[in-house]
Amino acid sequence: MSELDSITANIAEWTETNKQFTDANAKRAWDHEGILWGVFSIPEEQVGALPDVNGLDVVELGCGTAYFGSWLARRGARVTGVDPTPAQLATARRMMQETGIDFPLVEAPAEKVPLPDASFDLAVSEYGACLWADPYQWVPEAARLLRPGGLLVFLLNGTLVYLCAPPGEEDTVGTKLLRDQFGMYRIQWEGATGIEYHLSHSDWIKVLRENGFEIEALHELRPHPEAVDPTYYDYVTVEWAQKWPAEEIWVARKRA
Amino acid sequence: MSSPDERVAANVAQWTLTNAEYTDEQAERTWRRDELVWGVFSVPDEWIGDVTGLDVVELGCGTAFESARLARKGARVVGVDPTPAQLATARRMMEAVGPEFPLVEAPAENVPLPDDSFDLAVSGYGASLWADPRKWLPEAARLLRPGGRLLFLTTSPLAHLCMPDSDDVPITNTLQRPQFAPWEVEWEGYQGVEYHVSHGDWIRVLRESGFVLDALHELQAPEGARRHEYYNVIAPTWARRWPGEDLWEVHLR
Numbered sequence: 060m061s062e063l064d065s066i067t068a069n070i071a072e073w074t075e076t077n078k079q080f081t082d083a084n085a086k087r088a089w090d091h092e093g094i095l096w097g098v099f100s101i102p103e104e105q106v107g108a109l110p111d112v113n114g115l116d117v118v119e120l121g122c123g124t125a126y127f128g129s130w131l132a133r134r135g136a137r138v139t140g141v142d143p144t145p146a147q148l149a150t151a152r153r154m155m156q157e158t159g160i161d162f163p164l165v166e167a168p169a170e171k172v173p174l175p176d177a178s179f180d181l182a183v184s185e186y187g188a189c190l191w192a193d194p195y196q197w198v199p200e201a202a203r204l205l206r207p208g209g210l211l212v213f214l215l216n217g218t219l220v221y222l223c224a225p226p227g228e229e230d231t232v233g234t235k236l237l238r239d240q241f242g243m244y245r246i247q248w249e250g251a252t253g254i255e256y257h258l259s260h261s262d263w264i265k266v267l268r269e270n271g272f273e274i275e276a277l278h279e280l281r282p283h284p285e286a287v288d289p290t291y292y293d294y295v296t297v298e299w300a301q302k303w304p305a306e307e308i309w310v311a312r313k314r315a
Numbered sequence: 316m317s318s319p320d321e322r323v324a325a326n327v328a329q330w331t332l333t334n335a336e337y338t339d340e341q342a343e344r345t346w347r348r349d350e351l352v353w354g355v356f357s358v359p360d361e362w363i364g365d366v367t368g369l370d371v372v373e374l375g376c377g378t379a380f381e382s383a384r385l386a387r388k389g390a391r392v393v394g395v396d397p398t399p400a401q402l403a404t405a406r407r408m409m410e411a412v413g414p415e416f417p418l419v420e421a422p423a424e425n426v427p428l429p430d431d432s433f434d435l436a437v438s439g440y441g442a443s444l445w446a447d448p449r450k451w452l453p454e455a456a457r458l459l460r461p462g463g464r465l466l467f468l469t470t471s472p473l474a475h476l477c478m479p480d481s482d483d484v485p486i487t488n489t490l491q492r493p494q495f496a497p498w499e500v501e502w503e504g505y506q507g508v509e510y511h512v513s514h515g516d517w518i519r520v521l522r523e524s525g526f527v528l529d530a531l532h533e534l535q536a537p538e539g540a541r542r543h544e545y546y547n548v549i550a551p552t553w554a555r556r557w558p559g560e561d562l563w564e565v566h567l568r
Contacts, residue, residue, distance in 0.1 A: 218473075219476075219490070222473075222557075223490070234489050234490040235490075236477070236488045236490075236556075240473070240556065240557045241555070241556060241558070260514045260531060261530070261531040261533040261558075261561075264528060264530060265530065268529070268530065273527060273528070274518060274528040275522065276522070277514055277515040277518045279494070279513055279515035279516075301493075302495060303476075303490065303494045303495070304494060304495075304513070
């Protein structure tokens with residue numbers, strides 16, 4: 060399968076997911092005022108992955124219904140949302156009308172973004188491009204879009220989730236290593252339409268370095284013990300995520 | 316939890332024992348080898364580069380066979396280790412095999428050597444596993460000149476998570492313990508204290524100590540690798556599928 064096939068497959072996957080969940084959930088997500096990370100809704104104040112975004116030019120790569128972008132726009136960022144799935148962008152536009160928070164949306168995959176070089180101070184991706192686009196194409200695009208000294212911040216699953224996730228969607232992540240780490244890259248889960256990209260930490264560091272980024276942090280997230288188990292993205296429990304990092308945030312800065 | 320000094324003392328006691336049991340009698344063999352290799356599967360080095368004329372410090376050198384190999388390649392090496400028994404073995408090997416270079420008896424947490432005096436610091440299962448990263452990484456940064464490099468190898472977080480409590484049993488395919496846990500690990504029936512650090516925490520402490528990340532090499536056992544005769548917890552079949560050892564490559568800003 061070529062990279063183009065994963066773009067098409069992921070548009071189909073997210074058109075369906077939007078119908079099932081993200082469209083209906085968009086109002087709740089957009090109405091939230093704080094910045095939350097991941098399936099356990101960990102507040103940014105507890106993580107400290109983002110700079111003060113007021114006045115920054117921000118691109119969200121794989122924005123979906125663009126709720127994350129809306130949280131940054133509320134804090135004074137000039138946001139542009141980029142996503143390849145028309146259905147999710149339609150939901151985002153409806154939310155813009157309802158909330159009055161308005162920013163440009165661009166229909167494109169993160170592998171090839173029709174925006175000029177060096178036009179952003181911050182690129183973010185929350186389970187967006189970083190999970191659904193080919194890292195060997197979207198990381199160079201992020202580097203191109205950022206100004207020198209610009210920051211890239213993205214959240215995705217921890218490596219242990221990839222290694223320990225059951226093949227289908229019927230079960231939650233356990234403690235047995237079910238697949239090899241060497242060779243991890245692309246995966247289509249049983250019964251899924253979409254194609255995900257998972258890299259080892261060493262490969263993330265390598266692809267980021269090769270594209271001119273310096274690694275600033277890897278935040279391995281741990282939910283509050285009283286957090287609630289996710290109801291839709293229910294592949295992992297609070298109990299598991301209390302012991303091992305289910306989600307992690309990379310922070311990398313484009314060399315000046 | 317024991318005090319920092321007690322942890323250093325525990326590791327000196329552990330390595331005095333390990334030296335009597337294994338590293339002393341191995342020293343003749345390890346000192347006579349020339350190749351630079353990493354870890355229990357002897358992965359050939361591709362990362363140290365040309366060391367001719369470089370000032371090199373090995374942090375937690377043990378019997379200093381790695382230092383000896385670097386010295387033969389033209390480095391001016393200093394070996395640092397807190398265990399007198401291992402340094403005695405190293406001195407015996409200097410006479411028997413050579414070459415000679417200075418040895419300093421000290422824990423990597425507190426090294427009596429001047430600031431800005433080295434171009435390269437290395438540690439293979441030395442300070443990297445047996446010293447407190449919150450102390451030895453700032454020490455490595457202090458010892459290195461600006462732009463100086465640090466390469467260190469230790470057990471991977473995944474291997475640590477999958478190790479059984481008893482070392483009579485080989486590594487498993489199941490997470491045996493949480494990752495969110497204190498770094499200090501004391502194994503049953505063992506005197507020493509190891510430091511097991513997640514990738515996120517390594518990156519944080521490295522950055523706080525002034526290092527820039529160049530690479531993390533998650534080492535794979537070479538095809539046909541055999542189980543180490545003494546450090547035998549990680550099976551080669553396991554390490555073909557998952558990284559048993561991590562080599563961090565960083566430099567000082």
